[in-house]
Each structure stands twice: as structure tokens, then as C-alpha cells.
Amino acid sequence: MDTDITKFRVPNELWRDVPPLARLWLAVPTRIRLAVYRLIWWLADTMYPRGYAVRVHRILPGIYLKYGLIKSSEPHAMLLLRRHTNLHSSVALDYVTSTQAMIGGSQGINSYTTAFLLMTAARGQSLMAVEDKLTPGQITSLGLELRDYLAEMHKIPNPYKYGLCSSAGGGVDAPRITADNFDLPPCENIRAFHGWLTRRMGMDWPLMEPKVQPLFDKYDEQPTIFSHGDLSSDNIMVHNGRLSGLIDWETSGWMPPYWDYLCTRWENSEVCKTVVRLAIPEHSDREKYEMSAAAAVGRGHSPTTIPSFEEANIL
Structure with a gap:
């Protein structure tokens, strides 16, 4: 299974609505951020095994990394709330997608897209x-x-x-x-x-x-x-x-x-x-x-x- 496309889909200029440290992280090339997320996920999964579907790991105090078939509507919604309201929710810090090719027998080569969503913790x-x-x-x-x-x-x-x-x-x-x-x-x-x-x-x-x-x-x-x-x-x-x-x-x-x-x-x-x-x-x-x-x-x-x-x- 090989990655043939990696990209960061900016949800309406995400960098404008994140804390300064997150802006610095977004300046790092996408492929490097993706590699770091994969390493963090592998380490977290090794120490704290979870179920298969969409999963979440706490990687720092107050910071979570979510991985799976995450639709772009999730970071977009977080941004919209932060930009247009004073309501409390998690804050999207990064959203990186990866389209992967998979050999599927008689079906030939199929592809599917997964994503990493870096976000703050919700209170409570x-x-x-x-x-x-x-x-x-x-x-x-x-x-x-x-x-x-x-x-x-x-x-x-x-x-x-x-x-x-x-x-x-x-x-x-x-x-x-x-x-x-x-x-x-x-x-x-x-x-x-x-x-x-x-x-x-x-x-x-x-x-x-x-x-x-x-x-x-x-x-x-x-x-x-x-x-x-x-x-x-x-x-x-x-x-x-x-x-x-x-x-x-x-x-x-x-x-x-x-x-x-x-x-x-x-x-x-x-x-x-x-x-x-x-x-x-x-x-x-x-x-x-x-x-x-x-x-x-x-x-x-x-x-x-x-x-x-x-x-x-x-x-």
C-alpha cells in the first residue's frame, strides 16, 4: 500500500485562526508534518492500542491527534465556530489528508483517503x-x-x-x-x-x-x-x-x-x-x-x- 498523493487542504485559511505556535507548525512542509503524524501515531498505537475505525490519541496536554476517514467538514466547522461565534469547542490546528493506493485483486488498484486532524481538547x-x-x-x-x-x-x-x-x-x-x-x-x-x-x-x-x-x-x-x-x-x-x-x-x-x-x-x-x-x-x-x-x-x-x-x- 503506497501513498501516491499527500496534501494539506486549507479550510478557509486555517492558519489565520490558530495560535502562533500552530502557525509555525503549519509552515513546515506537508510531507514532513504527515511523516511526523505517522510516527506519533505508530508510537501511540504501540503503547495504547485502540479500535480500528476513526481513533483519537492525546499526544500532549490539551492536544489530540485524530486519524481515520475524517471528512473535511470537521475542521471547517471548527474554524467557522472560532471565526463567527464565541462558542466553545475543539480548535482545529492542522488537517492533512493522504490518498493511498491499494491493490484489490480483480478490481485492480483502488484508492481511499485518510486524514490526520490535530486539535485542542474540548473542556469537560x-x-x-x-x-x-x-x-x-x-x-x-x-x-x-x-x-x-x-x-x-x-x-x-x-x-x-x-x-x-x-x-x-x-x-x-x-x-x-x-x-x-x-x-x-x-x-x-x-x-x-x-x-x-x-x-x-x-x-x-x-x-x-x-x-x-x-x-x-x-x-x-x-x-x-x-x-x-x-x-x-x-x-x-x-x-x-x-x-x-x-x-x-x-x-x-x-x-x-x-x-x-x-x-x-x-x-x-x-x-x-x-x-x-x-x-x-x-x-x-x-x-x-x-x-x-x-x-x-x-x-x-x-x-x-x-x-x-x-x-x-x-x-
Whole structure:
């Protein structure tokens, strides 16, 4: 397996938004930085073995190195937050991609792209790690603090030609819609996205239309807002019972107003469910359910096998 292309993709002039020492590091040629990251990763993996997929190692106090199939939307989102808001999150210090060739038998030579993301640590611990220690009052405060966080985040301006796109301006990592099979294509606006989803449902659209067309009509003409796209108990950070930020921004982008509620993963955390419902009270579980059902039909599931919202009893 050989590296045939290495590059540093600057997310909107990253160097302008990092501390001075990081600027000096960015001045080092990309191939040297990549070689250093590979050496650090090998040493860290030798001393502290981790799982296969995307992994993170602390390499210095307050500094982490992440490696894997990391989408460029993650450093872009970190930069956008730092440039346009006062919100707390990790700070992207470097992002280096490497396209590697792999001999694939009868398939010939295939390639795939991995990346190293150098970033600061987010303050606190995940909600998952501390939820059993939180008081009811702290849980309520977390929900209200997250509401303020999202309200400021939603105002981040979109510099790209597509109204609905990732924080890097391209396709959106949207597991709730695509089940991780592909990225959601960028769209001109919310109406165009709803049209794309309608076409995905094909011949099943007449059965789904009464359930989702009212939602489409409600949001078709509304502007997109900057969204995280994966609120969950492992991405919400807490310090001393207070919200300290959000992490993992690969799914971020400018999406419909209902997006963060739709894409929340709270199935294994009643605390997360309470926090998100307090943070986003303007959206409903019915919206979340009907849009999730439409996405499932768009992936080939029969609408006759999906129970109604009332039958599902998800409350």
C-alpha cells in the first residue's frame, strides 16, 4: 500500500485562526508534518492500542491527534465556530489528508483517503460519562444552555453556492437519511432537498405523501441554518454540571431548521432526550418520526412495514 498523493487542504485559511505556535507548525512542509503524524501515531498505537475505525490519541496536554476517514467538514466547522461565534469547542490546528493506493485483486488498484486532524481538547467530559451524576436542576440547565448554544451556532453565515451543504460546501454526512451509504448531495435550498427525498421514495410516494407533505410545505420556503447534525450523549460536553461545548462536527452543515432534532441520537439516554427536548422545543417527535420513516422508504423499505407514529409509541 503506497501513498501516491499527500496534501494539506486549507479550510478557509486555517492558519489565520490558530495560535502562533500552530502557525509555525503549519509552515513546515506537508510531507514532513504527515511523516511526523505517522510516527506519533505508530508510537501511540504501540503503547495504547485502540479500535480500528476513526481513533483519537492525546499526544500532549490539551492536544489530540485524530486519524481515520475524517471528512473535511470537521475542521471547517471548527474554524467557522472560532471565526463567527464565541462558542466553545475543539480548535482545529492542522488537517492533512493522504490518498493511498491499494491493490484489490480483480478490481485492480483502488484508492481511499485518510486524514490526520490535530486539535485542542474540548473542556469537560461527555454527557454519557456524567449523566448519572447530574441533578434534575443541572439537566434542566444543560438543556437551556444548549438552546442558547444552538441559537448562536445557527447564525453562522453560509459562504458557498449551495444553500444546503456541509460545512465544507459539499455533500453532507447524514446517517439518519442515508444510513452511512453515501453523502447527501448538496442542494440549492430546502425545497430542492425535499424534492430529492420525494424522488428517492419513488412509487411509494403516494403512501407517504399524507404524512410528510405537510412537513415539506412547512419548511420549503424557510432558510437553512448551520446545524451540528449529530447531537448525542457522546458529543455533548459537560464541565461541573454546565454545558462546555459540542464535539465531532463531521455531520455539520447548513440544513433545514428541524435537522438537529431529526438527527439527534438519544435512544440510549433519557438524559440526552430531556436535554435536547428542552433545547429544541419548537420541533416535535412526530416530525422526527415521519422524516425518519420517509428516509427509510427512500432507502428501499416498504412503507407498509413501518408502523404509524401512534403505533410506534416512541414517547
